[in-house]
Amino acid sequence: MSRARSALTPWLLVSPGALLFLALVIVPLVLTVILSFHVYDHGTGIKNEFTLAHYLAVVTDDYYLGIFWRTLRVAALTTLLCALIGVPEAYILARMRDPWRSVFLLVIIGPLLVSVVVRAFGWSMLLGSTGLVNQALQALGFGTVKLLYTETAIVIALVHVMLPFMVIPVWTSLQRLDPAVEAAAWTLGASRFTALRRVVMPQVSMGMLSGSLIVFGLSASAFAIPGLLGGRRLKMAATLVYDEFMHELNWPLGATIAIIVLVANLVIMLAYNRMVEARARRTLG
Amino acid sequence: MGFLTLASLSKVYGDHAAVRDVDLSVAKGEFVSLLGPSGCGKTTTLQMIAGLVEPTRGTITLDGRDITHEKPNTRGLGIVFQSYALFPHMTVAQNVAFGLEMRKVARAERDKRVKTMLGLVHLAQLADRYPRQLSGGQRQRVAIARALVIVPPVLLLDEPLSNLDAKLREEMQFELRRIQQSVGTTTIMVTHDQAEALSISDRVVVMEQGRMTQIDAPYRLYEHPATAFISSFVGKMNRLDGVWRGQGPSGTAQINGVSLPCEQASFPDGQTVALSLRPEKILLRAHGQGRVDGTIVNRFFLGSYWLFTVETPVGALSVSVPNHGEEPAGEGDAVALDWTPASLRVEAITATAGAAA
Ligand SMILES: Nc1ncnc2c1ncn2[C@@H]1O[C@H](COP(=O)(O)OP(=O)(O)O)[C@@H](O)[C@H]1O
Ligand SMILES: [Mg+2]
Numbered sequence: 047m048s049r050a051r052s053a054l055t056p057w058l059l060v061s062p063g064a065l066l067f068l069a070l071v072i073v074p075l076v077l078t079v080i081l082s083f084h085v086y087d088h089g090t091g092i093k094n095e096f097t098l099a100h101y102l103a104v105v106t107d108d109y110y111l112g113i114f115w116r117t118l119r120v121a122a123l124t125t126l127l128c129a130l131i132g133v134p135e136a137y138i139l140a141r142m143r144d145p146w147r148s149v150f151l152l153v154i155i156g157p158l159l160v161s162v163v164v165r166a167f168g169w170s171m172l173l174g175s176t177g178l179v180n181q182a183l184q185a186l187g188f189g190t191v192k193l194l195y196t197e198t199a200i201v202i203a204l205v206h207v208m209l210p211f212m213v214i215p216v217w218t219s220l221q222r223l224d225p226a227v228e229a230a231a232w233t234l235g236a237s238r239f240t241a242l243r244r245v246v247m248p249q250v251s252m253g254m255l256s257g258s259l260i261v262f263g264l265s266a267s268a269f270a271i272p273g274l275l276g277g278r279r280l281k282m283a284a285t286l287v288y289d290e291f292m293h294e295l296n297w298p299l300g301a302t303i304a305i306i307v308l309v310a311n312l313v314i315m316l317a318y319n320r321m322v323e324a325r326a327r328r329t330l331g
Numbered sequence: 332m333g334f335l336t337l338a339s340l341s342k343v344y345g346d347h348a349a350v351r352d353v354d355l356s357v358a359k360g361e362f363v364s365l366l367g368p369s370g371c372g373k374t375t376t377l378q379m380i381a382g383l384v385e386p387t388r389g390t391i392t393l394d395g396r397d398i399t400h401e402k403p404n405t406r407g408l409g410i411v412f413q414s415y416a417l418f419p420h421m422t423v424a425q426n427v428a429f430g431l432e433m434r435k436v437a438r439a440e441r442d443k444r445v446k447t448m449l450g451l452v453h454l455a456q457l458a459d460r461y462p463r464q465l466s467g468g469q470r471q472r473v474a475i476a477r478a479l480v481i482v483p484p485v486l487l488l489d490e491p492l493s494n495l496d497a498k499l500r501e502e503m504q505f506e507l508r509r510i511q512q513s514v515g516t517t518t519i520m521v522t523h524d525q526a527e528a529l530s531i532s533d534r535v536v537v538m539e540q541g542r543m544t545q546i547d548a549p550y551r552l553y554e555h556p557a558t559a560f561i562s563s564f565v566g567k568m569n570r571l572d573g574v575w576r577g578q579g580p581s582g583t584a585q586i587n588g589v590s591l592p593c594e595q596a597s598f599p600d601g602q603t604v605a606l607s608l609r610p611e612k613i614l615l616r617a618h619g620q621g622r623v624d625g626t627i628v629n630r631f632f633l634g635s636y637w638l639f640t641v642e643t644p645v646g647a648l649s650v651s652v653p654n655h656g657e658e659p660a661g662e663g664d665a666v667a668l669d670w671t672p673a674s675l676r677v678e679a680i681t682a683t684a685g686a687a688a
Contacts, residue, residue: 230418235433248420
């Protein structure tokens, strides 16, 4: 009897989590996939017939492909900028002493406590044609620049929002690094820069990988920031899906776009993960 | 003037002096140990020499050149860290080659020198392993090879053996000395283990609370400890409190009315004195045939010798007796203790000496 119980126990233990996952993730996903194959008629709405037409329409239409391409570009650029800013930031943070470290950690994590919508509005006020940035440019004698409703605005705001997700994993991997290792490189003749490049960077690459995955995934599916800073015309994948559902009322097409974005995101992230992890495993194990 | 000279070197953290006015001169090729309890400033001293900690005061001179404010990467010293600090993402060979790479040594020459060095530390077969695939003793040898391959003028070792288990520590101790002697590098080793310091150093520097209190050859340090602290920290020591009776050199030290003769001591009558006597200098005799009689209260077998605790009229004394293969007297037996007057050290207890102890 005790054997039977011990065999069942793990299943019982995972069942609450598994049920929750099934109900909240798998079921809606399956429903979305089914929905994407339904026929849609502008006059009568969703019909109980099945078709591949939506997928064909999306992959052959330059309008949609353009939006996918922009989403990919914005997400990749955001990830790159987050890595360029976040990694040095995490390094400086890790080398700081208390109380400064706690203060700056709070400064970095603080924005997460404010709603994304509020922050997006903040940026739109800063970047608008009469916003603070343009006023400053004018005061300095430069002309005004159009920032709001451009990809630049979206990238700036996304970097601001995503930075903590890069800083924290990199910081964690730096915490695990013995400071004596860097000192050892100096004593062997390495300059500060060489020691960073040859000894510290390889150690934080796993943290950078997980940070990049989170930032890329969240940026590619971001909704509030492209919605508020991209305006009506500059769409990204998530705002496009929203429009199809809420304005065009073409739910099957919206579902199709959502599924394509999901699959593309998954493929890119898995490929990236495999590539970097394989390299890291060779050296770090 | 020595090869490496520290002159009134100090490091102050806030209002706490970690190292105070350290003066030390190390000759070329010498092996010097910094010995002291944890927190006495050994690592800080070593890191100031390495250039990883900026001294508050004082100067460091290497071969006539003032290096006090030089950057660590231009000093060219070899350092073995307590944690070894190997580069985890590089193989053993890459770790050892790093310093040569930084010196832009050509590939062929580099490979040759790495190979020779790995041979010296007996690691030639493990060149392609990563540090995580090595045992503690092997990691330590990689760290030594990495520090030595750049042919540093001075090798600095921070508790290089403290992460190893007892057996390996003993082996590596002599291994370290062998490597040091075959390369002839001037070496400074930090340790809190007195046996380690005594066994392999040319000279031992004892540190107490940031100060150097004695610099001597190991056997002199053992036989003539300068302070009460050193006599208890280096080796085992019996310490007894007594009173000097009689005037000057003709007097003797007395404890509970028992006179204990000793050589070369002279104090005023009534002076309180501290007597110290090493356990191995005491001989075990038959009852009634020694200086004091006593009863064995404890007996421990330690392989090469026996350690007794003997209760005597002057107090409890530790006695160590070499193991000759036969069972000696046991617990409860009545015995006598004897020693030569020269092995009993007598010091006056003054107010300051009492505070230091
Ligand atoms: N960075 C530091 N800041 C403040 N105090 C320090 C620092 N480094 C060491 N100390 C203090 O200096 C003293 C000596 O430290 P250390 O040289 O590491 O001792 P040891 O190596 O002999 O154990 C200790 O009391 C320690 O607390
Ligand atoms: Mg130390």
